[in-house]
Amino acid sequence: MSKLAEKVQQDLVAAIDNDDLVLPTLPEVALQIRKAAEDPEISVTALSKVIGRDTALSARLIKVVNSPLLRATQEVTDLHTAITRLGVNYSSNLAIGLVMEQIFNARSEVVEQKMREVWRKSLEIAGVSYALCRRYTQLKPDQAALGGLVHQIGVLPILTYAEDHNELLADSVSLNHVIDQIHPLIGGKLLRVWEFPAKLVQIPGLYLDLQRDSERLDYVDLVQVASLYCHKNSDHPLARVDALEVPAFRKLGIDPHNESLCRDLEDSRSMFY
Numbered sequence: 001m002s003k004l005a006e007k008v009q010q011d012l013v014a015a016i017d018n019d020d021l022v023l024p025t026l027p028e029v030a031l032q033i034r035k036a037a038e039d040p041e042i043s044v045t046a047l048s049k050v051i052g053r054d055t056a057l058s059a060r061l062i063k064v065v066n067s068p069l070l071r072a073t074q075e076v077t078d079l080h081t082a083i084t085r086l087g088v089n090y091s092s093n094l095a096i097g098l099v100m101e102q103i104f105n106a107r108s109e110v111v112e113q114k115m116r117e118v119w120r121k122s123l124e125i126a127g128v129s130y131a132l133c134r135r136y137t138q139l140k141p142d143q144a145a146l147g148g149l150v151h152q153i154g155v156l157p158i159l160t161y162a163e164d165h166n167e168l169l170a171d172s173v174s175l176n177h178v179i180d181q182i183h184p185l186i187g188g189k190l191l192r193v194w195e196f197p198a199k200l201v202q203i204p205g206l207y208l209d210l211q212r213d214s215e216r217l218d219y220v221d222l223v224q225v226a227s228l229y230c231h232k233n234s235d236h237p238l239a240r241v242d243a244l245e246v247p248a249f250r251k252l253g254i255d256p257h258n259e260s261l262c263r264d265l266e267d268s269r270s271m272f273y
Helices: 003-017 028-037 044-052 055-065 079-086 088-103 109-136 141-150 155-163 172-193 219-231 247-252 259-268
Strands: none
Touching: 003 155, 003 172, 028 044, 028 088, 044 055, 044 079, 044 088, 055 079, 055 088, 079 088, 088 141, 109 141, 109 155, 109 219, 109 259, 141 219, 155 172, 219 247
16 A cells, blocks of 8 residues: 555545544435435325425436336326325435435546446446346345445545545555545445434444355345446446355356346446436
């Protein structure tokens, strides 16, 4: 590890330990959606009003409902029908995940590009996590998608830090090293601060532990398998992993080389774009 990467890592870990690291806040609309969804009696109309304040988000949810994975015979063209089709809990979780894109804004071009890359890959992994969950498990697909959307959320505070430290921004090798080393730790902390459920809080810190073999299949397993799938045939280190050696694949009961499975998953990669 370079001296710079080592110093930055120490600074960031110390900042986390002392609660000095400036963590992004959840977008206002996400907080409003969460608050609304906490009411067990909330109607589709009431939730539509809250989500409908964000037109881009409304359009995304309608698009998700019309994606190949969820599409019904009749195309959905309005938010009320989209939420009716998905259900209140489901819609609110997906909306909270998708609205996080608003946090991915940067002052510099280098950071902007990196943030876009992270978000694009998170959308792909969310789509595949969703598809795997729906097809092979009794878990909740909306939670699996949310897990995919936030598994690399810890990269954000590191990139924000880099914008204020030009020497790190200018050294992409050190920056990438710091991101790889620390984003799981920061991601878990950030999700705790945002009061996400424990089953999602653990994802950033555990999804890269490819030998992890928990007693029961969980959302970490889904994000792990989706992550390996979305990086295959790339130059990413995860592309070199032998999927047959990863316990999560065995727990899901799938063959990573099955061609029809790969075709289905390929379609799901773009469902949240």
